[in-house]
Amino acid sequence: MGVTVRFCGAARTVTGSCYLFETPAGRVLIDCGLFQGPKTLKELNYGAFPFVPSDLAAVLLTHAHIDHSGLIPKLTRAGFRGPVFATRGTIDLCSYMLPDAGSIQESEVAALNRRNAARGRPLVTPIYTQRDAITSLDAFRPIDYAAWVEIMPSMRARYWNAGHLLGSASIEIEFVGEGLSGEPLRVLVSGDLGPDAKLLESDPKAPTGLDYVICESTYGDEDRPPVTRESRRQHLAAEVRDAYAAGGALLIPAFAVERTQELIVDLVDLMERGDIPAAPIFLDSPLAIRATEVFRQHADSLEADLDVERLLRSPHLHCTASVEESKAIAMFTGFHIIVAASGMCDAGRIRHHLKRWLWHSKATVLLVGFQAQGTLGRFIADGAKAVRIQGEEIKVVARIRRLDEYSGHADGPELARWIAARRPIQRGVFLIHGEAPALAGLGERIAERTVPAAKVFAPLLDDIYELTTAAPTPLDVSRRRRLAPEAVTNLDWHNDMSKLILEINDAIETAADDRGRGVIIRRLRRALKGDS
Numbered sequence: 001m002g003v004t005v006r007f008c009g010a011a012r013t014v015t016g017s018c019y020l021f022e023t024p025a026g027r028v029l030i031d032c033g034l035f036q037g038p039k040t041l042k043e044l045n046y047g048a049f050p051f052v053p054s055d056l057a058a059v060l061l062t063h064a065h066i067d068h069s070g071l072i073p074k075l076t077r078a079g080f081r082g083p084v085f086a087t088r089g090t091i092d093l094c095s096y097m098l099p100d101a102g103s104i105q106e107s108e109v110a111a112l113n114r115r116n117a118a119r120g121r122p123l124v125t126p127i128y129t130q131r132d133a134i135t136s137l138d139a140f141r142p143i144d145y146a147a148w149v150e151i152m153p154s155m156r157a158r159y160w161n162a163g164h165l166l167g168s169a170s171i172e173i174e175f176v177g178e179g180l181s182g183e184p185l186r187v188l189v190s191g192d193l194g195p196d197a198k199l200l201e202s203d204p205k206a207p208t209g210l211d212y213v214i215c216e217s218t219y220g221d222e223d224r225p226p227v228t229r230e231s232r233r234q235h236l237a238a239e240v241r242d243a244y245a246a247g248g249a250l251l252i253p254a255f256a257v258e259r260t261q262e263l264i265v266d267l268v269d270l271m272e273r274g275d276i277p278a279a280p281i282f283l284d285s286p287l288a289i290r291a292t293e294v295f296r297q298h299a300d301s302l303e304a305d306l307d308v309e310r311l312l313r314s315p316h317l318h319c320t321a322s323v324e325e326s327k328a329i330a331m332f333t334g335f336h337i338i339v340a341a342s343g344m345c346d347a348g349r350i351r352h353h354l355k356r357w358l359w360h361s362k363a364t365v366l367l368v369g370f371q372a373q374g375t376l377g378r379f380i381a382d383g384a385k386a387v388r389i390q391g392e393e394i395k396v397v398a399r400i401r402r403l404d405e406y407s408g409h410a411d412g413p414e415l416a417r418w419i420a421a422r423r424p425i426q427r428g429v430f431l432i433h434g435e436a437p438a439l440a441g442l443g444e445r446i447a448e449r450t451v452p453a454a455k456v457f458a459p460l461l462d463d464i465y466e467l468t469t470a471a472p473t474p475l476d477v478s479r480r481r482r483l484a485p486e487a488v489t490n491l492d493w494h495n496d497m498s499k500l501i502l503e504i505n506d507a508i509e510t511a512a513d514d515r516g517r518g519v520i521i522r523r524l525r526r527a528l529k530g531d532s
């Protein structure tokens with residue numbers, strides 16, 4: 001058999017990016033990301049990899065985001081001894097982000113084990129520790145954009161700037177002699193693609209003339225109005241002025257790396273120009289504070305006409321690294337801005353601030369990034385009246401606002417244009433890294449217009465395709481799947497359950513009187529017994 005690809009993650013979902021290429025000469029992994037969102041997916045992080053880690057010749061990493069890099073320490077712990085190829089920007093970011101991910105897992109598991117011990121349940125161990133993460137960094141090997149690198153005999157790769165994040169790359173791969181008439185088989189993996197006109201990054205670049213393109217689809221169904229740096233900044237200014245008028249805190253849950261730095265650069269610049277009221281901006285995320293340092297170091301490679309270095313040192317900006325400093329923010333009552341991770345509100349200090357402010361009508365929550373299914377951020381974005389944070393029910397009374405223009409991802413038309421610019425594409429386009437509507441949306445944009453519809457594929461988790469046949473051939477994987485296909489696409493029962501509990505509480509509370517409450521409870525009991 002020639003070359004095959006197995007979709008070990010981010011297939012019909014947006015997290016856990018991981019693709020296994022198998023050739024007669026050896027096996028190589030592109031990305032090794034953490035699954036996030038619904039519990040069913042997150043449990044995959046604890047299970048065995050669907051391959052033998054010590055068999056891998058190398059890992060090619062597209063960028064530092066945890067849903068692309070977050071399981072590398074687990075890979076090392078499970079016996080992987082090869083190199084991890086990445087750009088210098090990616091390596092610098094991973095050197096903070098992976099140890100941070102390790103310590104988050106240690107503290108989350110410690111908290112879970114306290115609850116498990118109290119309920120007599122068995123204890124669990126973290127996926128990996130901070131120490132494992134630090135050890136895994138030894139495997140990283142820097143590579144430059146645009147230069148071919150021999151990965152193993154008969155396979156070479158070249159990185160292209162994907163314009164999504166500091167150091168982010170699309171990866172072009174050639175398998176020598178595996179093409180249709182003896183020439184190389186050429187594959188391009190998009191990684192995550194940045195939008196046009198992104199602050200701090202150039203537009204994505206990539207080669208043409210490929211056998212296969214494997215392309216992300218995160219916002220494949222979205223068509224954003226054209227964004228310029230100035231229009232985005234003015235929209236942010238309007239949101240900040242409204243939040244100021246409301247009189248409470250402005251909470252911005254933001255990805256620690258890049259989104260945070262873009263926001264701070266714009267917020268400080270707007271304050272300096274007098275477009276928004278001057279107020280303290282708390283950067284309340286140890287990881288974001290360290291990442292900001294990396295951005296200061298790489299400032300000259302970022303934005304030519306903006307003094308990023310100076311803006312990131314503004315006296316308006318207060319970095320609260322320690323727990324004590326972070327807790328002290330709670331003493332502020334009037335207007336102030338808090339930028340904290342995580343961007344989807346499923347971990348990190350933002351949860352403390354949400355707990356403090358969500359029930360407050362003067363507060364504003366400004367969502368600036370993608371909110372994956374099953375995350376707290378998605379519930380808030382979808383208009384939940386109450387949410388559960390650390391086991392407590394919190395009413396949502398704060399103003400909830402969205403600003404999508406800071407997206408680090410290309411939208412549907414930009415993705416379709418990026419794919420079209422790669423032509424000729426001989427054998428197929430695989431759409432990955434998207435929820436069902438996004439995959440369908442991007443599929444519609446390119447089918448027939450860019451490539452024949454029969455050449456567009458949206459693989460399921462753990463699908464394997466042979467690439468050396470005239471058209472990609474799916475192999476029988478029915479006994480090798482880790483999850484039933486429907487388990488991946490359905491929001492899992494844990495989420496349905498917590499939604500139901502919130503709805504019941506809401507119905508009981510808003511009932512006219514105790515008699516009304518009694519009626520609801522009796523009906524629910526009857527439903528549980530199964531009679532209608």
Ligand SMILES: [Zn+2]
Binds near residue numbers: 063065068164165192
């Ligand atoms: Zn990313």
